[in-house]
Amino acid sequence: MKIALLSRNGKLYSTRRLVEAAEARGHQIEVVDVLRCYMNIAPNCTEIHYRGRKLEGFDAVIPRIGASVTFYGTAVVRQFEMMGTYSVNESQAITRSRDKLRAHQLLARHGIGMPITGFAHSPDDTKDLMSLVGKAPLVIKLIEGTQGQGVVLAETDQAAESVIDAFRGLDAYFLVQDFVAEAKGADIRCFVIGNKVVAAMMRQAKSGEFRSNLHRGGTALAVKLTPDERRTAIEAAKAMGLNIAGVDILRSNKGPVVMEVNSSPGLEGIETVTQIDIADRIIEFIENNARQGRTKTRGKS
Ligand SMILES: Nc1ncnc2c1ncn2[C@@H]1O[C@H](COP(=O)(O)OP(=O)(O)OP(=O)(O)O)[C@@H](O)[C@H]1O
Numbered sequence: 001m002k003i004a005l006l007s008r009n010g011k012l013y014s015t016r017r018l019v020e021a022a023e024a025r026g027h028q029i030e031v032v033d034v035l036r037c038y039m040n041i042a043p044n045c046t047e048i049h050y051r052g053r054k055l056e057g058f059d060a061v062i063p064r065i066g067a068s069v070t071f072y073g074t075a076v077v078r079q080f081e082m083m084g085t086y087s088v089n090e091s092q093a094i095t096r097s098r099d100k101l102r103a104h105q106l107l108a109r110h111g112i113g114m115p116i117t118g119f120a121h122s123p124d125d126t127k128d129l130m131s132l133v134g135k136a137p138l139v140i141k142l143i144e145g146t147q148g149q150g151v152v153l154a155e156t157d158q159a160a161e162s163v164i165d166a167f168r169g170l171d172a173y174f175l176v177q178d179f180v181a182e183a184k185g186a187d188i189r190c191f192v193i194g195n196k197v198v199a200a201m202m203r204q205a206k207s208g209e210f211r212s213n214l215h216r217g218g219t220a221l222a223v224k225l226t227p228d229e230r231r232t233a234i235e236a237a238k239a240m241g242l243n244i245a246g247v248d249i250l251r252s253n254k255g256p257v258v259m260e261v262n263s264s265p266g267l268e269g270i271e272t273v274t275q276i277d278i279a280d281r282i283i284e285f286i287e288n289n290a291r292q293g294r295t296k297t298r299g300k301s
């Protein structure tokens, strides 16, 4: 197969591993910087150009779209889909999971467990919104944060109100969530490929911190999932329409609750901790599923 790996940086661990795995399985793979793709958008003529040449003949695309380039990155993936090229994660699915508001609505619609979550626009509704979600401690997070940035724990109702006012002052969209204290600063990253969880790790926040992100000094170890956790992760990925997903869940008193679904989950932490060759499993999945024209996006050329 000829595979395009959409990634901004060929030196990243995940990018290097996917290239290695594809080549080891006898495929041709090219790392393509998504921001250097440009498109000819005309009736009955769908093309992508890259550094002075036309990109063509690809059997599959692996999108690794960073949060800061979602808008342009998904447009490029959509263009590939319009050309009939199979994308292992579709543009629509990436867009769905990136927007935390939309993602939570979809999870709720599918009856998947999540922390009690509220959204509001007007400052006049802050008090009532807080009463819907429950009493402090509350977690307040920006809709488009990553690596734990913009995720705040408010220990009292007063602190919660101040944080909400501050976010509003910045014109930022955020959600208000019930704090799952019983998770004790640990969350579980489930790596889903197709309809299987192929690897999982638990991330524990450093002491004095409630955010378990490795970027915030958390540590990771392999973990055995319960059948309920496994099912929840698979259903969450399916609700987004993602074939490859990193589903983050918390162990709450009412069972597993999903915090977010990542469409470009990193490989470094989880491959290191579990010693599972996830890159190889991704390429294997593509071998079994990539077909010309297998995309839900309309308007194939
Ligand atoms: N409702 C909650 N209850 C308890 N802990 C929480 C809650 N929400 C978030 N956390 C903790 O804060 C961390 C960061 O939250 P979240 O994953 O939502 O933010 P993020 O900025 O999107 O991070 P990521 O880099 O994983 O995308 C979580 O990994 C978890 O440890």
Ligand SMILES: [Mg+2]
Binding pocket: 145, 146, 147, 260
């Ligand atoms: Mg996130």
Ligand SMILES: [Mg+2]
Binding pocket: 148, 248, 259, 260
């Ligand atoms: Mg997270």
